[in-house]
Amino acid sequence: MKYILLVLISAALAAPAAAAAGADCAAQDMQLFYYYLNADRDAKVHDYPTACHPGKTSMQMPGWLDKALPAMLERKVWKSPEDGELSEAAVWQTPVSILYEFNSTAGKAEKPLAMEAEFSDLRIRFNMSVDRVARAKLEGSFEGRGGAMLASLDGIARTFDELTGAVAKGDQKGYDAKAAELMKRSRGLFSLLFEAPEKAAAKKAATRYTPEARLLPGYRGVSLPLAGSQALFVEKGDRVDMLVTFEAIMTNDVKEKITATILQNVLVTAVVKPAGSEPGVVQLLCNPNEAQYAALSLAQASNINLTRRAPGDTALRAMEIASFGKLLK
The missing domain is CATH 2.40.10 (Thrombin, subunit H)
Known part of the structure; x- marks a missing residue:
């Protein structure tokens, strides 16, 4: 009986640690993705030490992306009153940065069910950033990987809906499951950078996901x-x-x-x-x-x-x- 109790206690203690490690690795992937698209990225980003990818001691920036980046930084694909002109690289960076923010937050959250407002804000900003990617027509971006990446972002939007829904209901088990799924999907998005374009293109979705319209805390x-x-x-x-x-x-x-x-x-x-x-x-x-x-x-x-x-179109005008x-x- 004592042995069984020890096993159960060990498993209970291991679960939060595993979740935190998963969040840390997802956050690291999103951080690398973001910095890959920076014009002034640090040289160490090209060969970054990691313990998050089995069989690898470091992550090397894809050579094709290093070559494609100058054109992505130069090409302006979006213009808004708030942000001015944005490059192709910058438009992709926004949803990636929000996913980094989520994974960093989720990994440290002691009482996630008390963070409904924070998660709802992340969800709204993420949905707006994905809509911008879609409206900028970036399916051909990343040398043909853009369509698969947009499909991946749509899947993440769906999971965000489900996660915030679980938080609103006070469903800890549901939150845990969807947080883990969001971390997995974040890492899946990162992995597309390392796939051949033709393989990634096969993952393009036939239809896009439409995020839920719902009441939010404080509204x-x-x-x-x-x-x-x-x-x-x-x-x-x-x-x-x-x-x-x-x-x-x-x-x-x-x-x-x-x-x-x-x-x-x-x-x-x-x-x-x-x-x-x-x-x-x-x-x-x-x-x-x-x-x-x-x-x-x-x-x-x-x-x-x-x-x-x-x-x-979310601009406010006099x-x-x-x-x-x-x-x-």
């Missing part, structure tokens, strides 16, 4: 009735702006009907499509302040319109109030 789900003509074309996962039309006192104390963009870049978490002539209903993910303005709009506006954004008085001057 509110705001339900709005919506005209059928709008609700028909709004889908769960869309990002929208809210345009509100109402009467306001303008210059010379003249009351005038105006339209203002009250909310920008709001995520749609649910849609009820209209039946016949009935209005539809959408649920928006709002922070508490946005939720108040949404409620005020419902109470005072004569009309509310939601305008859909293109995938990946918007001038629209009025016919301004237009006809």
